[in-house]
Amino acid sequence: MTTQFENRSKKPGSCCSIVVTFNPNIETLLNLVRRIDEGTDLVLIDNNSANLNEFRLSVESLPRCKLFFCRETNLGLASALNIGIKWCIECGYKFTFLFDQDSRLEELFFDNMVEAYLEIEREQEQKIAALGPRIINPKNFKRTRFKSFDRVFGANDQSIGKQNTYFHADFIITSGSLLRLEYLSDIGLMKESYFIDNVDLEWCFRARKLGFKVIGTDSAHLLHAIGEKTNSFLVSSGIIFHHTPDRIYYSSRNRVHLWLVDYAPVGWKVRDIFRFVLKTVFLLVFSRERIAYGRNILKGLRAVKEIK
Known part of the structure; x- marks a missing residue:
């Protein structure tokens, strides 16, 4: 049976973070949600984790936890994100951050991301669907480049403007991304039939085709490993x-x-x-x-x- 904890006792702020969980590492998850609780309101959607009882009460007790939604089956990342996004739209939030359960945030992540979004929006005078932080691999601290596909080769980290702070991107990964919710009425939600892989690619490609911009920034960093561990x-x-x-x-x-x-x-x-x-x-x-x-x-x- 689907269960949920909901707290609408206080007027929502401008930003809410959505975290999707499935059998998470407890310590990593709690570190993430505690950091989120310092910066934005929090929505957590759980995809029927076997270890749900090991973290549920800790998350629900956070002052800014607004919704904890437990699903009886795992229906995928995209579907879970859409539950959170719809709830945020209904509550009147302006922005939402999306996070995987294993990401780690640097200091002032939220302030830097929102400030960067508003700055590049003023500078470009264009509709920015999503802003992504610089992704850092926690295993080797390698910086993931922002990719553009207007050319087959060599179109990475194309800077915007005079400062090398903002970059063109044809897509940004889900975790750490900042979305302006009003634009989803035109772009649409995440593609639920994809279940998990390439959800971010498909949504960003769709947004760009409709004339919206997707931007990357060096103003904020997110530690996140893509894919599973291997020595290859x-x-x-x-x-x-x-x-x-x-x-x-x-x-x-x-x-x-x-x-x-x-x-x-x-x-x-x-x-x-x-x-x-x-x-x-x-x-x-x-x-x-x-x-x-x-x-x-x-x-x-x-x-x-x-x-x-």
């Missing part, structure tokens, strides 16, 4: 991301679906087809779980037509 050079160098055999089903299915839509940039499609071929060969040749990977890749390719 291809993964550590950022050429491909490592996922489990179960996740490879969604990543294969969703990326091929994105190849087929007209609002995904051609430059991204060319890059991603190359990356998918390289990743598939790597998994089928070198992985000990090659049979499971191969089976789920094929299953994902067959399921592309089922995406709505």
